[in-house]
Amino acid sequence: MRIALLTYSTKPRGGVVHTLALGEALARAGHDVTVWALARGGDTGFFRAVSADVDVRLVPVPDVEGEGVGERILRSIALLARGFSGSFDVVHAQDCLTANAVGRVRGYGALWRTVHHLDVFTTPELAACHERALVEPAGLVCVSEAVAGEVRAGWGRAPAVIGNGVDAARFAAAAEAGAGEPWRARYGRYVLAVGGIEPRKGTLELVEAMASVDAPLLIAGGDTLFDYRGYRDEVFARAAALGVEPVVLGSVDDAGLPGLVAGAAVFAFPSTKEGFGLAAMEALAAGVPLVARDLPVLREVFAGAARFADGPEGFAREIRGVLDGSDPELDPAHATVGRALAAAHTWDAAAAAHLALYRRGFTGSD
Structure with missing residues (x-):
């Protein structure tokens, strides 16, 4: 055809x-x-x-x-x-x-x-x-x-x-090859969000959550078709008020993206609207723990492979649970479930x- x-x-x-x-x-x-x-x-x-x-x-x-x-x-x-x-x-x-x-x-x-x-x-x-x-x-x-x-x-x-x-093999290979190490060497144990700063991505709530999380927040992703400068200003003002200093990477080169994802300690996915969650699936392919907003669509796609949260307090709790090792689901078997889910798509x-x-x-x- x-x-x-x-x-x-x-x-x-x-x-x-x-x-x-x-x-x-x-x-x-x-x-x-x-x-x-x-x-x-x-x-x-x-x-x-x-x-x-x-x-x-x-x-x-x-x-x-x-x-x-x-x-x-x-x-x-x-x-x-x-x-x-x-x-x-x-x-x-x-x-x-x-x-x-x-x-x-x-x-x-x-x-x-x-x-x-x-x-x-x-x-x-x-x-x-x-x-x-x-x-x-x-x-x-x-x-x-x-x-x-x-x-x-x-x-x-x-x-x-x-x-x-999802190109699961590319992200899994990056994790196995240690492509995340340079990112960890630079930023330590970091929380990663991909998709840029815009209302649909829930960036403001994530910044508020990070006020009680002892880890840097990295945000990757470029601008979209729309003008979100007002929202970005609100996010940065709130971050400054809370003492949060997000590292805004902008668009990350395609070759470097798997390493950035693989290096994360937590992948945060606080989107208020999604159709599937491709970036989150890439994180699972790299074996990275996923904390996602509790939306029906994300339950449908990621049930059994993600931790779900609502609001800044919920995201802060789930992210801290991963970082301090208190999350009972944080074990190799759970990571294997995520990798298998990604590989199936x-x-x-x-x-x-x-x-x-x-x-x-x-x-x-x-």
């Missing part, structure tokens, strides 16, 4: 990681895959090298000084709609922005769209984009049953559920499930 996958960015965000890994797995299965992406800020490629078996098409989105979020959304949609071309059997958008863009293009079959998680937006243009991308695509895919349930309840649609894959299996879905779409069979 000729398959087009579309993503809104070239940066190492969860949906972009998903798009590239899925595209490479589909190509390994013998299909003709093209990945389309919006390239902002002069980017000329993705955050990592992409398999030569995957064709990459980037649509430049030049920066416009003073442009608001709504204007940027509409301009991005228009640019991708004009730039998208080719003959494809399957067109699969990985976010609401690209679904809106290719939904305006004709000349291919039905549009698929993956719903990684659901958001509530106040920007009118973005709220409308979000709604259209749930209503108009012919088929929806969710990465967890919890998100699929939200879609069924809110929009009356019946998404397919196909979980993420392969991108080749995810690709096979997508291919089966695409074929059912062609034949109209169940």
Whole structure:
């Protein structure tokens, strides 16, 4: 099949990681895959090298000084709609922005769209984009049953559920090779959060939790499409008031990420909304204890392999339990459960499930 996958960015965000890994797995299965992406800020490629078996098409989105979020959304949609071309059997958008863009293009079959998680937006243009991308695509895919349930309840649609894959071997190998040692030598026993500083990632609550934890907090991850400077200012002000000094790493080079993850004493995952939790699954692959927010979706994905918490006090308690060794679940057998869970989520299996879905779409069979 000729398959087009579309993503809104070239940066190492969860949906972009998903798009590239899925595209490479589909190509390994013998299909003709093209990945389309919006390239902002002069980017000329993705955050990592992409398999030569995957064709990459980037649509430049030049920066416009003073442009608001709504204007940027509409301009991005228009640019991708004009730039998208080719003959494809399957067109699969990985976010609401690209679904809106290719939904305006004709000349291919039905549009698929993956719903990684659901958001509530106040920007009118973005709220409308979000709604259209749930209503108009012919088929929806969710990465967890919890998100699929939200879609069924809110929009009356019946998404397919196909979980993420994870490159578990890469993170396990980093742990076995001692790639975390340089990070530990520099920061000691540290708590790691990946995903940047934004409301959905629960950064403020994590900073408040760290006020009673005797360990440094490292935060990795770059900026997203939205302007969260106000939230970042709030986080830093609260950190200063509490005497917490988070180490903000920004985007970490893809080659260095497994070592950073493997070196952590605890991986903190306080997100208020998630569809699956790919970064947390990578931590489990490296054998790192996981403390996650007690959300239905995270219970679904990580039950038996994570410690769950709510609020700053809960996160502080669970993180301290890992660091001081008082957590009864902190033993080699529990780490083995996490590694096995991560290893079970392969991108080749995810690709096979997508291919089966695409074929059912062609034949109209169940």
